[in-house]
Amino acid sequence: MPSSSLQISGLTKRYGDFVALAPTDLEVARGEFLTLLGPSGSGKTTLLSLIAGLATPDGGRLLIDGRDVTYGAPYERDIGMVFQNYALFPHMTVAENIAFPLKMRKVDAARARQQAMQALELVRLPHVAQRFPKELSGGQQQRIALARCLVYKPAIVLMDEPLGALDKKLRDQMQLEIKRIHRELGTTIVYVTHDQEEAMTMSDRICLMNQGRIEQLGTPSDLYFRPRTLFAADFLGESNLLEGTVQRIDGSEAEITLARDGSRAHAAVHAPLAAGSKVRVMVRPQNIAVRAEPAGVNALSGKVLDSMITGSLTKLYVSSPAAGAEPLVLCYPTSSGRAPYAIGDDITLHWNCADAVIVPEIA
Amino acid sequence: MSTARRPEWLRPAMMAAPLVLLFVVLLVYPVGQLLLMSVYSNGAFTLAKYRQLFASSVYVNVMLITLKISLWTTLLSVVAGYPVAYLIASLEKDRKARWAFWVLLSFWTSFLVRAFAWIVMLGRNGVVNQLVTALGLQDTPTNLLYSMGAVVVGMVHALMPLAVLTMLSVMENIDRNLPRAALTLGARPGTAFWRVYFPLSMPGVAAGALMVFVTAMGFFIVPQLLGGRKEIMITQLIIEQVQQMMNWGFAGSISVLMLVAVLAVFAVYDKVLGLSTMTGASARDRQRVASDGGLHRLGDAVLGALGTASDRVIALFPRRRSFHDAGTSLPMRSVALLVLFFLSVPALLMIPLSFGKSGLNWPPSGFTLQHYQNLIASPLWMSAVVRSLGIGLGAAVLAMAIGTPAAFLLVRGQMRGKSLMLAFVLSPIIIPRIIIAVGMFYFFAKVGLVGTPLGLAIGHTVIAVPYVVMTMMAVLRNYDTRLDLAAQSLGATPWQTLRHVTFPILGAGLMSSFLFAFATSFDELTIALFASGGLTSTLPKQFWDEVTLQISPVIAAVSTCLFAFVTVLIAAAEWLRRRGTPH
Numbered sequence: 001m002p003s004s005s006l007q008i009s010g011l012t013k014r015y016g017d018f019v020a021l022a023p024t025d026l027e028v029a030r031g032e033f034l035t036l037l038g039p040s041g042s043g044k045t046t047l048l049s050l051i052a053g054l055a056t057p058d059g060g061r062l063l064i065d066g067r068d069v070t071y072g073a074p075y076e077r078d079i080g081m082v083f084q085n086y087a088l089f090p091h092m093t094v095a096e097n098i099a100f101p102l103k104m105r106k107v108d109a110a111r112a113r114q115q116a117m118q119a120l121e122l123v124r125l126p127h128v129a130q131r132f133p134k135e136l137s138g139g140q141q142q143r144i145a146l147a148r149c150l151v152y153k154p155a156i157v158l159m160d161e162p163l164g165a166l167d168k169k170l171r172d173q174m175q176l177e178i179k180r181i182h183r184e185l186g187t188t189i190v191y192v193t194h195d196q197e198e199a200m201t202m203s204d205r206i207c208l209m210n211q212g213r214i215e216q217l218g219t220p221s222d223l224y225f226r227p228r229t230l231f232a233a234d235f236l237g238e239s240n241l242l243e244g245t246v247q248r249i250d251g252s253e254a255e256i257t258l259a260r261d262g263s264r265a266h267a268a269v270h271a272p273l274a275a276g277s278k279v280r281v282m283v284r285p286q287n288i289a290v291r292a293e294p295a296g297v298n299a300l301s302g303k304v305l306d307s308m309i310t311g312s313l314t315k316l317y318v319s320s321p322a323a324g325a326e327p328l329v330l331c332y333p334t335s336s337g338r339a340p341y342a343i344g345d346d347i348t349l350h351w352n353c354a355d356a357v358i359v360p361e362i363a
Numbered sequence: 364m365s366t367a368r369r370p371e372w373l374r375p376a377m378m379a380a381p382l383v384l385l386f387v388v389l390l391v392y393p394v395g396q397l398l399l400m401s402v403y404s405n406g407a408f409t410l411a412k413y414r415q416l417f418a419s420s421v422y423v424n425v426m427l428i429t430l431k432i433s434l435w436t437t438l439l440s441v442v443a444g445y446p447v448a449y450l451i452a453s454l455e456k457d458r459k460a461r462w463a464f465w466v467l468l469s470f471w472t473s474f475l476v477r478a479f480a481w482i483v484m485l486g487r488n489g490v491v492n493q494l495v496t497a498l499g500l501q502d503t504p505t506n507l508l509y510s511m512g513a514v515v516v517g518m519v520h521a522l523m524p525l526a527v528l529t530m531l532s533v534m535e536n537i538d539r540n541l542p543r544a545a546l547t548l549g550a551r552p553g554t555a556f557w558r559v560y561f562p563l564s565m566p567g568v569a570a571g572a573l574m575v576f577v578t579a580m581g582f583f584i585v586p587q588l589l590g591g592r593k594e595i596m597i598t599q600l601i602i603e604q605v606q607q608m609m610n611w612g613f614a615g616s617i618s619v620l621m622l623v624a625v626l627a628v629f630a631v632y633d634k635v636l637g638l639s640t641m642t643g644a645s646a647r648d649r650q651r652v653a654s655d656g657g658l659h660r661l662g663d664a665v666l667g668a669l670g671t672a673s674d675r676v677i678a679l680f681p682r683r684r685s686f687h688d689a690g691t692s693l694p695m696r697s698v699a700l701l702v703l704f705f706l707s708v709p710a711l712l713m714i715p716l717s718f719g720k721s722g723l724n725w726p727p728s729g730f731t732l733q734h735y736q737n738l739i740a741s742p743l744w745m746s747a748v749v750r751s752l753g754i755g756l757g758a759a760v761l762a763m764a765i766g767t768p769a770a771f772l773l774v775r776g777q778m779r780g781k782s783l784m785l786a787f788v789l790s791p792i793i794i795p796r797i798i799i800a801v802g803m804f805y806f807f808a809k810v811g812l813v814g815t816p817l818g819l820a821i822g823h824t825v826i827a828v829p830y831v832v833m834t835m836m837a838v839l840r841n842y843d844t845r846l847d848l849a850a851q852s853l854g855a856t857p858w859q860t861l862r863h864v865t866f867p868i869l870g871a872g873l874m875s876s877f878l879f880a881f882a883t884s885f886d887e888l889t890i891a892l893f894a895s896g897g898l899t900s901t902l903p904k905q906f907w908d909e910v911t912l913q914i915s916p917v918i919a920a921v922s923t924c925l926f927a928f929v930t931v932l933i934a935a936a937e938w939l940r941r942r943g944t945p946h
Contacts, residue, residue, distance in 0.1 A: 053547075054546070073546070074543070075546050075549045075550060075551055077547075081547040083544055087541050089541060089545075090563065100545070100548055100550075100558075101548040101549050104549035104550045148548065158547075
């Protein structure tokens with residue numbers, strides 16, 4: 001048995017002149033949870049449709065479980081798909097919906113019933129078997145759609161923004177539920193979302209997409225702490241991006257002159273880099289500390305613009321000559337006492353060299 | 364402004380009052396009179412008329428023939444219309460509008476024009492005979508007219524657009540992802556269609572069948588023009604009783620019979636599917652009753668077998684590479700095209716004939732404007748045009764004025780008995796037109812409105828109001844009432860809100876509903892058949908008198924003009940619709 005559930009090489013899709021998906025390579029390991037993340041129009045849904053067989057590629061190859069199904073029909077692919085609006089059949093009961101794929105596979109009725117009940121127990125809804133989909137809540141419909149996919153144990157389960165229609169609390173709950181089921185069954189899941197937080201929470205790996213191509217592929221922490229492009233740095237979580245030029249490289253560290261005020265900064269190097277190239281220094285808000293003493297290396301002076309409690313974190317917006325018009329943002333855990341900084345205070349910001357990441361200006 | 368608080372029931376009562384008044388005077392009272400006349404003779408109760416009705420096999424036969432023609436018409440319209448509706452429902456927005464245009468064109472082209480087109484097409488020297496002879500299938504032209512076949516073809520042609528549009532409204536609400544979901548779950552295309560799409564489209568099929576069947580039961584234009592002695596339908600009988608025998612009581616008893624039949628069909632439909640599906644509410648709101656009954660298992664087996672059979676057939680065709688437009692395959696498209704061809708061609712063929720020198724023989728030869736000149740020179744035709752335009756405008760204005768408040772009330776009002784009110788509003792569509800027409804004729808005769816434009820205009824208003832209410836209700840349901848609240852929170856009075864916010868936004872909807880009402884009156888024949896004549900004829904009545912008298916090329920010229928007029932109307936409505944919805 002091949003070790004990867006899905007192998008894609010050079011897969012392309014065009015609509016007229018518009019390139020929906022530039023030639024793309026991707027491999028998904030057995031049992032992996034891979035998320036296709038990106039803004040709308042980035043090609044993530046196109047890629048999912050190509051994997052499902054609901055769209056036909058203009059080139060490339062697509063293997064599911066080692067079998068070439070590039071031009072195969074959806075029903076020949078051994079996939080399961082959870083649609084955005086669930087696509088439960090309104091004229092069938094929950095039990096009939098779940099038994100549908102088994103019926104298509106000519107499983108005899110008694111066994112199909114039994115397996116459908118097992119799938120319902122897996123999603124913890126055995127009591128709704130005889131109801132119709134519209135009698136269920138959004139979260140319940142979502143679980144039934146999942147059960148309908150899992151019941152026939154396809155090689156891959158595809159999920160197209162499955163939690164998009166649910167409210168925040170239910171979404172968090174369903175994320176845990178899907179994770180649990182993924183852990184229990186070891187199913188390979190390819191998941192599409194535009195919500196970066198959801199992608200970070202759930203995925204083994206994230207495939208970040210932009211303008212019809214893969215921007216970066218890696219673990220959530222790879223993408224968060226070591227973004228390779230400006231787009232990746234900007235799309236995943238909040239970040240401060242300071243323009244600058246590389247002065248010299250010293251092993252895994254580089255020295256940068258910031259463009260706005262000429263101050264020096266040190267940052268970790270994760271990718272090959274040449275001296276003199278234009279870069280951005282990225283620092284995450286939670287990695288910036290406030291210090292009383294005056295500036296040194298990796299330190300900027302600034303003035304507090306605004307301070308707000310967002311819940312567990314308090315955010316501080318700071319204007320600094322090094323950052324230009326955009327304010328810098330930093331955050332620290334909220335505590336009950338009086339706010340330590342007032343609007344208008346002059347402060348010095350500091351960060352560790354290891355927390356600063358160099359992102360090339362042009363990919 | 365008065366500070367005294369008006370009672371709460373006053374406003375809804377005032378909004379409903381004009382409609383109720385109109386219907387009571389021109390619908391309930393006259394129809395009631397007619398029905399009563401069937402059981403009263405000289406002030407005494409009697410069933411003599413009904414005994415007469417069932418005594419002779421003639422009338423029973425006519426009823427059986429009516430039933431037979433209606434059933435065939437319904438069956439053929441639904442079966443042939445289904446692929447068209449299916450195809451249009453599956454298309455993207457722009458292409459959908461282009462295909463739907465042909466259905467709408469056919470739908471709005473007068474029944475008279477279309478029936479006349481079939482007379483010409485099926486005639487001894489018509490297109491069909493010429494074609495069959497040219498193909499070598501017959502040596503000499505045969506008589507195709509005045510037969511059962513001609514009537515059924517004409518009826519199907521007349522009523523299929525109604526079936527298509529009714530089915531389409533249901534199919535458009537079927538989530539396109541459902542058949543695709545079935546594919547990903549392992550169903551082949553044929554199985555996905557029969558097990559998922561088809562059951563979901565059934566309410567549309569049922570509603571379409573109901574509309575066609577009920578309309579067919581009351582039809583007289585096609586059987587009168589295309590049928591022979593053996594294809595007389597029940598409505599023709601009523602007309603004959605009223606126009607030639609002046610036997611109101613007997614006409615009333617036939618009407619009762621017809622009404623009972625129609626209401627029985629509606630009752631059965633309501634029992635099985637619910638009438639709410641007719642006004643656009645989703646059929647999915649209803650529960651399936653016995654999910655494990657024998658009928659259910661039988662249906663399941665049949666759909667399964669149909670699915671497997673279709674998949675075998677599909678497998679014979681070369682494999683297509685694209686599945687995301689599953690269902691709009693080449694065979695499907697060809698069938699739909701063929702049906703649309705059947706719907707559109709007859710009226711289109713009138714155009715070359717109206718300019719030809721060869722009369723109504725196919726193929727036309729030469730070019731002449733003679734028929735159009737004759738038309739313009741005829742005071743009968745010209746006065747009919749002017750009268751129809753005037754009556755149409757009058758009826759449309761009246762119907763809007765009466766129907767719009769009622770629609771507001773039905774959508775926005777919070778009151779009990781809404782569904783009853785809706786049924787009352789829709790009753791002029793449910794009650795066969797001929798019964799309304801005869802009742803009105805009787806009433807007009809008593810108050811001296813026969814032959815007057817006023818009588819016709821208010822008569823047509825009764826017919827047009829339900830359409831106005833239905834379209835306005837659809838428009839109002841899509842209107843965000845928070846806009847009104849926003850306007851009022853900004854200081855606008857209810858009237859200012861209506862004038863500056865509500866009406867400007869609803870403008871397009873109002874206009875298309877106005878066009879709907881106008882077209883309904885402009886094409887109305889049944890009421891005009893009794894309530895006008897000679898120099899007081901409307902255009903359809905003039906058309907009818909001419910076409911029953913003799914078939915002349917001038918009628919082809921009239922048909923062409925009407926066809927062009929309808930095309931312009933549809934284009935205008937479509938333009939309004941596009942303007943009304945952003946994107």
